[in-house]
Amino acid sequence: MTQIGIVREGPEETRVSATPATVQTLRKLGYEVAVESGAGERSSYPDDEYRQAGATIVAAEQAWRSPVVLKVNPPSDAEIAALADGATLIALLSPALKPELIEKLAQRDITALALDAVPRISRAQSMDVLSSMANISGYRAVVEAAHEFGRFFTGQVTAAGKVPPAKVLVAGAGVAGLAAIGAASSLGAIVRATDPRPEVADQVSSIGGTYLAVDVAVEKSTDGYAKATSADYDRRAAEIYTEQAADVDIIITTALIPGRAAPRLITASDVAQMKPGSVIVDMAAAQGGNVEGSVAGERVVTDNGVIILGYTDLASRLAAQASQLYGTNVANLVALLTPGKDGTLTIDFDDVVQRAVTVVRDGEVTWPPPPVQVAAAPAPAALAASAEPVPEPKKMSAGKKIALIVVGIAALFLVNAFAPAPLPQHFTVLMLAVVVGFYVIGKVHHALHTPLMSVTNAISGVIVVGAMLQITDANPIVQALAAVAVLVASINIFGGFAVTRRMLSMFTLGKTTGGDHK
Numbered sequence: 001m002t003q004i005g006i007v008r009e010g011p012e013e014t015r016v017s018a019t020p021a022t023v024q025t026l027r028k029l030g031y032e033v034a035v036e037s038g039a040g041e042r043s044s045y046p047d048d049e050y051r052q053a054g055a056t057i058v059a060a061e062q063a064w065r066s067p068v069v070l071k072v073n074p075p076s077d078a079e080i081a082a083l084a085d086g087a088t089l090i091a092l093l094s095p096a097l098k099p100e101l102i103e104k105l106a107q108r109d110i111t112a113l114a115l116d117a118v119p120r121i122s123r124a125q126s127m128d129v130l131s132s133m134a135n136i137s138g139y140r141a142v143v144e145a146a147h148e149f150g151r152f153f154t155g156q157v158t159a160a161g162k163v164p165p166a167k168v169l170v171a172g173a174g175v176a177g178l179a180a181i182g183a184a185s186s187l188g189a190i191v192r193a194t195d196p197r198p199e200v201a202d203q204v205s206s207i208g209g210t211y212l213a214v215d216v217a218v219e220k221s222t223d224g225y226a227k228a229t230s231a232d233y234d235r236r237a238a239e240i241y242t243e244q245a246a247d248v249d250i251i252i253t254t255a256l257i258p259g260r261a262a263p264r265l266i267t268a269s270d271v272a273q274m275k276p277g278s279v280i281v282d283m284a285a286a287q288g289g290n291v292e293g294s295v296a297g298e299r300v301v302t303d304n305g306v307i308i309l310g311y312t313d314l315a316s317r318l319a320a321q322a323s324q325l326y327g328t329n330v331a332n333l334v335a336l337l338t339p340g341k342d343g344t345l346t347i348d349f350d351d352v353v354q355r356a357v358t359v360v361r362d363g364e365v366t367w368p369p370p371p372v373q374v375a376a377a378p379a380p381a382a383l384a385a386s387a388e389p390v391p392e393p394k395k396m397s398a399g400k401k402i403a404l405i406v407v408g409i410a411a412l413f414l415v416n417a418f419a420p421a422p423l424p425q426h427f428t429v430l431m432l433a434v435v436v437g438f439y440v441i442g443k444v445h446h447a448l449h450t451p452l453m454s455v456t457n458a459i460s461g462v463i464v465v466g467a468m469l470q471i472t473d474a475n476p477i478v479q480a481l482a483a484v485a486v487l488v489a490s491i492n493i494f495g496g497f498a499v500t501r502r503m504l505s506m507f508t509l510g511k512t513t514g515g516d517h518k
Helices: 020-026 049-053 060-064 077-082 099-108 122-127 129-149 175-186 198-206 231-245 268-271 315-336 352-357 380-387 400-420 422-444 451-470 476-507
Strands: 002-008 030-035 057-058 069-071 088-091 111-112 156-158 160-163 167-171 191-193 209-211 251-252 279-282 299-301 307-309 356-362
Touching: 002 060, 020 030, 020 049, 020 315, 030 049, 030 060, 049 057, 049 088, 049 175, 057 380, 060 077, 077 099, 077 160, 099 356, 122 315, 129 175, 129 251, 129 279, 129 315, 156 231, 167 175, 175 191, 175 198, 191 231, 198 209, 231 268, 279 380, 315 352, 352 356, 400 422, 451 476
Parallel strands: 002 030, 002 069, 030 057, 069 088, 088 111, 167 191, 167 251, 191 209, 251 279, 279 307
Antiparallel strands: 111 356, 156 160, 299 307
16 A cells, blocks of 8 residues: 655644545545654644544654645645655646756656646546635634724614714636635625626626626636636726725735736725724735735734734634545545555656646656647537527417407407306406417516416406496405405506516616615
């Protein structure tokens, strides 16, 4: 059996690359697991839990000499030297930002897999460490902002006065941004979000946010990651950030472009016009920052009292949860690399995921990998086919409609003339109910034809006609009940049309339906 070593991270990191639960998964794949003593204690996973999961607790040197080593952060020079010849290292390596690290790894006869190079394709989602850590970081960013803000997020009306809700702006609606939007919205804040991809608007609104559109065309991403925006987009977006900075209480920035420094979104002048006590969380501080004045890993207070948080360890501040998700991502990758579940790790370069994460193979640099296309443009034939006009359904001619109406009237007249009582009366009610029901439902927009509305309007139409026929009854009680039925059913019908008109107006261009979602 091949041994997998779980090593202890440096003093600045609280996460661990495998938890007791993921150790069991690795053992089911045929591996022996050696955990460095104390590797999980900062994540609340003591050595005893690893022993119960079937792992062996070993000294640091023995864990580092394992044929396969799992780690969270990039290794130091001393840690690279501690690896055994021919070993495989799996960790966050940032190959695009740290080419010098890749060169150092290639100087050893080892193989290195970068977990942060997993392609954004459907079958690789279970190994996407960046997404799982971004989800935690986005949530934690709101927690940190709430701690610094010192006021309610939700609006309240109390005996001591009215408390307005906090206003939050989230720049970027990726995984981290959506997590931040959801967390802030659930706390009761008014949340607004920006993103160069207009298709995320529905996702933002579905979790309680308001999407601020930048009406400038942008290039669509073809690899699942953010792209650099145009000068026109940046100009209009800067205007929006300036407008929002003067109004909101909290700004959370999440904009990152793989392999490049973080784009500058919030300028010093934007920060200067924010209210004292406002909070900015720059989640891109480690890559240069989205906010002018943020410092990686530090808390900065500006001259006008704005708090800027440049923390780079947001995921680590939820160590137990982050370790569990990270360990699950790693275990899923190891499972892909162990098709026989026999404890033998193999790398297949014909597999797009394995090729993408392998940055060094047997001492040879293999980064960057061939591009992975995840969003293809439609084929010309498909575009041509979609451009063909769709034939409209044939409509009934006016002559046929008149003929059907005449036949219906004649049938109603014959039934009333020759059918025995009380069949003519019942047949009249049926025919009128059909006609009224048809027009009641026909006046409702097809998008609103829910079963509830359709059935309710049809029943109301039948009730109105039936009640009107009963008003002429000799019994005064029947007359009174019939009059009440006509009144109530009519209110239901008129109310339905009023609601329909209001709902349709929401979808009419040029009209607004109010301010921020609360």
